[in-house]
Amino acid sequence: xxxxxxxxxxxxxxxxxxxxxxxxxxxxxxxxxxxxxxxxxxxxxxxx
Amino acid sequence: xxxxxxxxxxxxxxxxxxxxxxxxxxxxxxxxxxxxxxxxxxxxxxxxxxxxxxxxxxxxxxxxxxxxxxxxxxxxxxxxxxxxxxxxxxxxxxxxxxxxxxxxxxxxxxxxxxxxxxxxxxxxxxxxxxxxxxxxxxxxxxxxxxxxxxxxxxxxxxxxxxxxxxxxxxxxxxxxxxxxxxxxxxxxxxxxxxxxxxxxxxxxxxxxxxxxxxxxxxxxxxxxxxxxxxxxxxxxxxxxxxxxxxxxxxxxxxxxxxxxxxxxxxxxxxxxxxxxxxxxxxxxxxxxxxxxxxxxxxxxxxxxxxxxxxxxxxxxxxxxxxxxxxxxxxxxxxxxxxxxxxxxxxxxxxxxxxxxxxxxxxxxxxxxxxxxxxxxxxxxxxxxxxxxxxxxxxxxxxxxxxxxxxxxxxxxxxxxxxxxxxxxxxxxxxxxxxxxxxxxxxxxxx
Numbered sequence: 461x462x463x464x465x466x467x468x469x470x471x472x473x474x475x476x477x478x479x480x481x482x483x484x485x486x487x488x489x490x491x492x493x494x495x496x497x498x499x500x501x502x503x504x505x506x507x508x
Numbered sequence: 509x510x511x512x513x514x515x516x517x518x519x520x521x522x523x524x525x526x527x528x529x530x531x532x533x534x535x536x537x538x539x540x541x542x543x544x545x546x547x548x549x550x551x552x553x554x555x556x557x558x559x560x561x562x563x564x565x566x567x568x569x570x571x572x573x574x575x576x577x578x579x580x581x582x583x584x585x586x587x588x589x590x591x592x593x594x595x596x597x598x599x600x601x602x603x604x605x606x607x608x609x610x611x612x613x614x615x616x617x618x619x620x621x622x623x624x625x626x627x628x629x630x631x632x633x634x635x636x637x638x639x640x641x642x643x644x645x646x647x648x649x650x651x652x653x654x655x656x657x658x659x660x661x662x663x664x665x666x667x668x669x670x671x672x673x674x675x676x677x678x679x680x681x682x683x684x685x686x687x688x689x690x691x692x693x694x695x696x697x698x699x700x701x702x703x704x705x706x707x708x709x710x711x712x713x714x715x716x717x718x719x720x721x722x723x724x725x726x727x728x729x730x731x732x733x734x735x736x737x738x739x740x741x742x743x744x745x746x747x748x749x750x751x752x753x754x755x756x757x758x759x760x761x762x763x764x765x766x767x768x769x770x771x772x773x774x775x776x777x778x779x780x781x782x783x784x785x786x787x788x789x790x791x792x793x794x795x796x797x798x799x800x801x802x803x804x805x806x807x808x809x810x811x812x813x814x815x816x817x818x819x820x821x822x823x824x825x826x827x828x829x830x831x832x833x834x835x836x837x838x839x840x841x842x843x844x845x846x847x848x849x850x851x852x853x854x855x856x857x858x859x860x861x862x863x864x865x866x867x868x869x870x871x872x873x874x875x876x877x878x879x880x881x882x883x884x885x886x887x888x889x890x891x892x893x894x895x896x897x898x899x900x901x902x903x904x905x906x907x908x909x910x911x912x913x914x915x916x917x918x919x920x921x922x923x924x925x926x927x928x929x930x931x932x933x934x935x936x937x938x939x940x941x942x943x944x945x946x947x948x949x950x951x952x953x954x
Binding site for chain 1 (some may be wrong): 826833885886889890896897900901915918
């Protein structure tokens with residue numbers, strides 16, 4: 461990317477764009493389950 | 509009673525495994541990133557262009573990517589102790605062999621072999637943790653393990669640049685001394701692995717019989733069905749990996765010879781725009797991949813064209829590329845801030861990674877306390893974006909270093925969260941592995 465844009469700043473903007481894409485995917489599409497919390501909740505439910 | 513047993517067993521396991529794991533990871537990362545410091549002088553000595561240098565860096569990930577899954581499969585068969593020792597000793601040898609490269613081809617080959625040797629170390633350690641740590645300890649052990657990364661960069665920078673300063677010692681260039689000096693500890697620790705690691709809790713001499721029974725029963729009760737993992741353990745997967753290696757070599761050959769092919773086409777058809785010639789095979793390849801993927805009735809293919817898997821791959825690709833891009837270019841960006849010696853560049857490189865390491869630990873605890881992952885990851889991605897934009901906009905000033913430090917906090921947090929979800933087997937071991945595998949070649953190509 462640095463070679464493509466011809467300077468380090470351009471490369472950094474390219475990397476920033478990739479971070480932004482990761483953020484957008486995270487905001488709109490990603491579901492990350494917390495297995496530890498789920499297991500604890502299940503165990504608490506079973507105890508109750 | 510059980511709480512006391514857990515406390516005493518886990519304390520012993522943490523003390524036994526975590527320091528060793530962190531040390532190994534530090535060495536792995538130092539050997540992986542020292543090339544960015546060596547690049548400060550090595551490029552000039554070997555007369556490598558920026559493109560040649562970038563290509564050789566990428567070959568590491570090619571080797572790593574191809575042999576990552578088979579390495580884990582073999583580790584499952586032969587045991588962690590022997591296999592992790594093998595990984596460390598061979599990568600130490602190839603890391604040292606970097607001192608003897610003399611042109612782009614030898615540089616690329618040794619980087620590729622380094623990737624092959626190191627492949628499976630990181631996922632292997634994550635797999636190894638699942639043999640020893642109950643699920644509710646996974647976040648803690650993975651966070652602790654990942655601390656090795658910022659420490660490696662923080663320590664690696666001054667050590668590497670200091671060794672570069674020994675230029676001329678024993679008639680060697682500074683970068684040659686650096687590669688050899690940083691490879692030796694890896695080989696030594698690799699040999700020590702045989703003494704320190706134990707394959708499974710039931711074989712551990714440092715646990716009491718009661719503790720062994722407890723940890724073995726606890727891990728067994730949490731183990732997910734092995735149905736999906738079994739697919740990766742079959743001989744078919746090894747054959748597929750071999751086929752993939754052959755295909756990749758052919759594909760890279762095509763890449764190498766594209767200029768000659770272009771010249772040949774130009775002679776016959778004249779005036780064909782170069783971009784068309786270069787892109788045409790890849791356009792056909794992409795269409796073929798998509799069409800074939802649609803018609804192939806195979807679980808692996810189904811997983812590959814699964815929308816969620818592709819999105820996870822996009823997410824991981826963005827995080828890892830930004831993170832690695834920073835890693836490789838920070839020394840050169842800092843050098844552009846002023847007339848610094850290599851040693852000073854090394855010290856300044858520590859700053860973003862110290863910020864990243866502290867941020868990762870603090871943020872990890874906050875995220876655990878909140879029992880929340882997604883929005884924490886989003887904020888980390890946004891922080892990383894903001895930091896990189898600030899660094900790009902303020903290039904050539906000290907604000908660029910502030911931006912890089914903010915981006916390092918975001919990137920480290922992102923990587924930690926993404927790898928942690930991978931260690932937990934989410935969203936399913938096969939799909940998770942494929943999503944990471946899909947992102948790896950694109951990342952290295954970029």
